[in-house]
Amino acid sequence: MKIFKIFIALLFAFIISCNNIEDPLKPIDNTTCGDENGTLPIRKILVEDYTAHKCVFCPLAANTLEEIKDKYCDHIIPIGIHVGYLAEPDDEFQNDFRTNTGNELDNYYNISASLPKGLINRTKYDGNILLSSNNWASFVNTLYSVKPEIDITVESMYDEETKKVTTTISAEYLANINSNMNVGLYVTEDSIISPQKLVGSPTIEDYVHRHMLRKSITSAFGDNFVSSANFGDIIEKEYTFSVENEWNINHLELVAFISNTETKEIIQAESEPLEK
DSSP states (O other): OOOHHHHHHHHHHHHHHHHTTTTTTTTTOOOTTTTTTTTSSSEEEEEEEEEOOOOOOTHHHHHHHHHHHHHHHHEEEEEEEEEEGGGGGOOOOOOOOHHHHHHHHHHHHHHHGGGEEEETOOOOBBTTTSOOGGGGGHHHHHHHHSSOEEEEEEEEEETTTTTEEEEEEEEEEHHHHHHHEEEEEEEEEEEEEEEEEEEEEEEEEHHHHHHHSESSSSSOOOEEEESOOOOTTTEEEEEEEEEOTTTTTTGEEEEEEEEETTOOOEEEEEEOOOOO
């Protein structure tokens, strides 16, 4: 009887442990995970995470953005934008990751007064345009399945000798649009190692900053593109810029967007690694 009881106990423990192991045959729920290589264009959503290396809650917002990216995949175009006095350099935080573009956006939307905050397609959700990170996923969930009105492609060529990049942005219109549109082009760099404060923790010396805005090739809100376009129209814009010495050429991405000139709302976006 004692042996039987031991056997039952071991069997019960085995069953419990098995229940904690993910079933390898269980299908993964990818219903929200967009695939930009599919046969139809998908809605791209520009998520701007406004941050700073002395903002103790900003790493938590950055984690939220990565979770959203994991769930919605190619639907998400993430950018980390350092702004405000918490992004100022000092003896401990010697890098200045602020940009003229970030400063202009900060002044326009009054962002750095309450970091971390985010903009999603630079449009309002529940009456607010500046959103705390706990609202980002809900807003993205309302946008990702909306059919896109424009499909953007970004192609680039890098000249290693001159360190110049030539970028062509092509916008194919999937609907008639009778509004003034701007086109924007940003350069971002991923995986920058630099100190970061975190609430309840000592400064993280080797923190990995993701999707950091390095420079805007256009103005902060984009350049004039078209005043109207019809279904099937394909309109292109070319830009040339130089890669700066402190950038890691292997971690650069080009982020393009089409926005409404008046409202600043992002209609569609796209990102591609720099072609070397």
